[in-house]
Amino acid sequence: MVSRIIPVDPFDLVIFGGTGDLARRKILPGLYHRFCAGQMPEDARIIGAARSEMDDKGYRKMIGEALDEFIPHTKREAERVKLFLERLHYTPIDAKGDGGWKTLKKLVRADVVQAFYFSVGPALFGDLATRLHEHEIATPESRIVVEKPFGRDLESARALNKVLADSFDEHQIYRIDHYLGKETVQNLMAVRFANVLFEPLWNAQYIDHVQITVSETVGVEGRGAYYDKSGAMRDMVQNHLMQLLCLTAMEPPSKFDPDAVRDEKLKVIRALDEVPTENIVRGQYAADDEQESYIAHSENPASRTESFIAMKVDISNWRWKGTPFYLRTGKRLRARMSEIVIQFKETPHSIFGEDAGSHANVLVIRLQPDEGIDLRVTIKEPGPGGMRLIDVPLDMTFADALGPEGEDVPDAYERLIMDVIRGNQTLFMRGDEVEAAWRWTDPIIDGWQSRGDRPTQYEPGSSGPEDALMLLHRDGRRWREIKA
Helix, strand or coil: CCCCCCCCCCEEEEEECCCCHHHHHHHHHHHHHHHHCCCCCCCCEEEEEECCCCCHHHHHHHHHHHHHHHCCHHHCCHHHHHHHHCCEEEEECCCCCCCCHHHHHHHCCCCCEEEEEECCCHHHHHHHHHHHHHCCCCCCCCEEEEECCCCCCHHHHHHHHHHHHCCCCHHHEEEECHHHHCHHHHHHHHHHHCCCCCHHHCCCCCEEEEEEEEECCCCCCCCHHHHHCCHHHHHHHHHHHHHHHHHHHCCCCCCCCHHHHHHHHHHHHHHECCCCHHHEEEEEECCCCCCCCCHHHCCCCCCCCCCEEEEEECECCCCCCCCCEEEEEECCECCCEEEEEEEEEECCCCCCCHHHCCCEEEEEEEEECCCEEEEEEEEECCCCCCCCEEEEEEEEEHHHHCHHHHHHCCCHHHHHHHHHHHCCCCCCECHHHHHHHHHHHHHHHHHHHHHCCCCEEECCCECCCHHHHHHHHCCCCCCCCCCC
16 A cells, blocks of 8 residues: 655744753654655745744754654664754744744745744743734734643633634634544544444444543653643543544534534534533542652642543433443553444344343444554354354554554644644634533533542552442443553
8 A cells, every 4th residue: 555645835834832842752753754754845944932042053953862862763864864954943032022033033934834833831822922913923824833721711711712813813723632633533534424334323323322531551740730730621521532522423524624524523512411420530549559649749738639530421412312421531540542432232132042142333443552443243153052142353453454654654743733734724623612612611620629529549550440430330331441
């Protein structure tokens, strides 16, 4: 199979926060991979902008060291690294003042695609947007990329939307969620809407329930102060899991178009029911012999912030009424795993009798670590002795199915940055979508804060609190196991 790499138009990409961790760890290594794939045109340029006093030579040295650190040596070729670094420029900038903006204006070209990546804290989004506008650096076709968290509640999200809208139109704003750039997430849409096999069955008549799990083995080390103001609900559910839920549950859009797709996602969010207290489980990881507790990394020894949350969510529309969606995410769990599980109902009548047992099809979309799709079907167990049924997987692991080329599937940041340059907003959140998600999330957070609810302690390396298991057990269901 031959993959087609389509180069993008010439561009200037300015990375505000160009010396920061995200730029060094993800953005610039991702751009290097796109350069090596032949997707970056000859005259494309990348401009780092940050507070540090540095020249082009110093910046290239810094990013060269980052490439050494974050890209395997087998994918680093000295000559290609040299050519890539030659495309890098740097200018010091004062986000809250006027220092460096005249220099940046001279550096950014007006006759190519302009993209400005806000790889900084949300507190600086407004300052950067305003100065790009006031110094007449941005054009009506420029694009800005903003990282999460996009607000911490509905009020702050509205304020951020307003301050960006003062300088940029909605079609210029790219709110990035790297989960939507994953190959398997996009394949979810392909599986649903490019195969007649699934879409007729994709509803409450045939699907018993849906599980969405994002499990992490890491804790909050080094991020305790930030995480204590966020928690799993704000950090993961309101954005990542919400997006996965929307892509799973949305109606078929009329076409694969940014606004058509986002219109359907917005309808899902607006159809979400309020979540009763008994359908939410919050947890906080304790300490064990090898690892410290969440509290050890928090600035508040009495912190009530959750590092784990599980929820039963209902969608009140014709397609999904009666089919629950179970969401689960947490830190310090047994394994690093992200997946969407579509649990189909059992056949309405079995011709094989009670001895054959109960069987139902399961579709598993694996997002990490081994991206792929697994469809479990029921067959006869080989051998004599009657009709014994077993469930077996039809497994498509991308690395196996695509051969050597599957090893070079772009990561999420690579794909999304190239979509920005192309002007394709399909995989980015729209302002009204963000606000709708907060409108659903805020009452949940306000409820447990007003009641003073404490999260349940759970053991590191487990699947989370026992109450999360009961969330499904009381419905006669079971979580798909988090396997180490």
